[in-house]
Amino acid sequence: MESYRRALDEPVAAFPVVEAGPTHVATLKTFHPPLAALEGRRLAGARRRGKHLLFPSEDGELVLHVHLMSAGRIRYHRGGEKTPKSPAFRLRFEGGGELVLTEAGAKKRARVGLYQPDDLEEELAHLGPEANGISAEALARIAGAEGRRLHPFLRDQRALAGIGRAWSNEVLHRARLSPYDLTTDLSADEIERLARTIRETLEAGLELRLRGAGDAKAYRVHNRLGEPCAVCGTAIARVDFEEHTIFYCPECQTGGRVLKDRRLSRLLR
Ligand SMILES: [Zn+2]
Secondary structure, eight states: OHHHHHHHHHHHHSSBEEEEEEEOTTTBOOOSSOGGGGTTOBBOOOEEETTEEEEEBTTSSOEEEEEOTTTEEEEEEOTTSOOOSSOSEEEEETTSOEEEEEEOSSOOOOEEEEEOHHHHHHHTTTOOOBGGGOOHHHHHHHHHTSOOBHHHHHHOTTTSBSOOHHHHHHHHHHHTOOTTOBGGGOOHHHHHHHHHHHHHHHHHHHHHHHTTOOHHHHOSSTTOTTSBOTTTOOBOEEEEETTEEEEEOHHHHSTTOOOOOHHHHHHHO
């Protein structure tokens, strides 16, 4: 999301908005103020909070909020460039540039809303601290609050903001920690290592994204079932847990053990 933010920051602020919309009926989540309130205003740039993209108006009165969920993509098209036919959301600027949100697949889950700043703050108040700047001390405090499995913990935006399921896989692989380990069982050294790995992994991922790398290049374990681990050569394994698919290296992360699908074993017990 940070790579999106950096790519959009300058172009969205270059010209005032001339036309806000149309949006897909399932994508727009707010009605007051109406989207048209953006027309004639200039945006101050692009900001980010966790996985949320924010576009405040320069006058400080409104904030456009965008959450891409898993299948949404957002791009700025310069005037005259070819743009998608049926975008989920579009913002047209003076000079002909367009900010366009598209979403693959039939399910429309990406979200767009226009807020007054205080209302948006309330909307995002549940988010934990930003993952990319997390200190070992802060992580120790959050992790120690409640015993939770590491993979769902890292993905939980209330605990830490900014990590999704793909980067949870990547972080845990690099930190050599099992996705099923409990947060409260981690030693001080492991917490330190996990905090450092979160920062380094997100930084490295951002570098790759900024250089134009796609998923295949950015991920070492995510969606790589059966491929050799980049560190030890063991085949990457997969396990389903609470609606999510986890990828991991049994050699690097679980001491050679293959994790059981907890949902299945619960049913069979
Ligand atoms: Zn390995």
